[in-house]
Amino acid sequence: KAGVTQTPRYLIKTRGQQVTLSCSPISGHRSVSWYQQTPGQGLQFLFEYFSETQRNKGNFPGRFSGRQFSNSRSEMNVSTLELGDSALYLCASSSLQSRGGLGTGELFFGEGSRLTVL
Amino acid sequence: QKEVEQNSGPLSVPEGAIASLNCTYSDRGSQSFFWYRQYSGKSPELIMSIYSNGDKEDGRFTAQLNKASQYVSLLIRDSQPSDSATYLCAVNTGFQKLVFGTGTRLLVSP
Numbered sequence: 001k002a003g004v005t006q007t008p009r010y011l012i013k014t015r016g017q018q019v020t021l022s023c024s025p026i027s028g029h030r031s032v033s034w035y036q037q038t039p040g041q042g043l044q045f046l047f048e049y050f051s052e053t054q055r056n057k058g059n060f061p062g063r064f065s066g067r068q069f070s071n072s073r074s075e076m077n078v079s080t081l082e083l084g085d086s087a088l089y090l091c092a093s094s095s096l097q098s099r100g101g102l103g104t105g106e107l108f109f110g111e112g113s114r115l116t117v118l
Numbered sequence: 119q120k121e122v123e124q125n126s127g128p129l130s131v132p133e134g135a136i137a138s139l140n141c142t143y144s145d146r147g148s149q150s151f152f153w154y155r156q157y158s159g160k161s162p163e164l165i166m167s168i169y170s171n172g173d174k175e176d177g178r179f180t181a182q183l184n185k186a187s188q189y190v191s192l193l194i195r196d197s198q199p200s201d202s203a204t205y206l207c208a209v210n211t212g213f214q215k216l217v218f219g220t221g222t223r224l225l226v227s228p
Contacts, residue, residue, distance in 0.1 A: 033214045043162070043206065043218040056213040090161055094214055105150045105210030109161040 002027065004110035006091050012116045018079040021113045025072050025093030032074040033107060034066060037088040046089075049074055081117045088112045121145060124207050124219035132227055137194040139222050141207030144188070150210035151183055153192045156221065157203045166192060197226045 005024040013019050025032050034046040045058040049068035066076040072093075078085055092107035122143050131137045139153075150169055154162035166181040168174045168190070174181045180193040194201055204221040211217055 031214055033216075035216075042220040043208075043216075045215045045217070048214045050213070056215045058215065092214075105152050105208065105214060105216055106164055106167055107162075107214065107216065109163065111161050 004091055004093050004108055006089075006110035006113050008113060009111065010114050010116075012118060013081050014118050015081055015083060017081050018077060019081060019115060020075055020077045021089055021091075021115075023074045023076075023091030023093075023110060025074070025091075026095070026108055029093035029095045029108070030072050031094040032068055032072060033092045033094070034074070034076050035090045035092065035109075036060075037090055037112070038086075043090070046076065078115075083117050086115060086117045088114050121217045122207055122209055122219040124205075124222045126220055127223040128225045129222055130225045130227065131197050133197060133199060135197050135226075137197045137201065137224055137226070139192040139194075139205050139207075139224065141190045141192075141219055142188055143190065143207075143209050143217075145209065145211065146185075146188060148185075148188075148209045148211065151181070151190045152208040152210070152216065153179075153181060153190075154206040154208060154218075155203045156206060162206055194224075197224075199226045199228050202226045 007022045031050045033048040037043045048056045052068045063079045068074045090112045092109045153166040155165050156162040168181040168183045178195045182191045204223045206221045207219040208216040
């Protein structure tokens with residue numbers, strides 16, 4: 001069974017540009033989450049999608065957005081890039097939609113997209 | 119106060135010893151707890167989940183949860199050099215929103 005696939009794996013952008021990252025979840029997984037990982041802040045939750053609906057959002061500015069398509073594939077977009085947006089962006093998928101309505105938290109991560117902003 | 123706290127380490131143990139990793143969390147209403155392992159340059163992978171007070175064992179790994187003390191731990195028995203990694207404690211606050219600790223780096227020496 002193929003894992004979570006993220007593209008591109010590496011990218012370099014300059015301040016002010018925008019970037020779109022793509023994520024294909026494990027087949028059959030309908031929940032897709034996005035996380036940002038930096039050495040200083042660790043892993044931070046960006047947002048989660050299930051059946052094309054954003055169910056939860058982290059504490060990030062509106063420059064960070066995402067969407068999910070009917071085939072469960074997801075994209076996230078960062079506009080007006082800042083130096084501080086340099087990070088590893090991780091996508092994770094999950095098979096179970098709920099555990100008492102909370103979701104399982106059992107996530108399968110992709111290899112990530114490493115973004116460098118110059 | 120951070121929502122999930124871990125000692126950053128490194129925690130150094132000799133091969134064959136028991137490694138004990140600890141985590142505390144601030145939200146008393148939390149119900150789902152996880153340990154993820156992250157090798158250098160790799161993405162996190164789930165190794166244990168625990169939802170009820172007590173111990174949960176899976177092979178060489180044992181997760182322990184004490185909701186009254188808001189404390190989660192991971193024991194790794196018979197530690198191997200291949201266990202050397204960063205271990206991330208995480209709490210599910212709803213709809214797959216996991217709050218992660220900053221991780222404890224474990225070094226297992228041969």
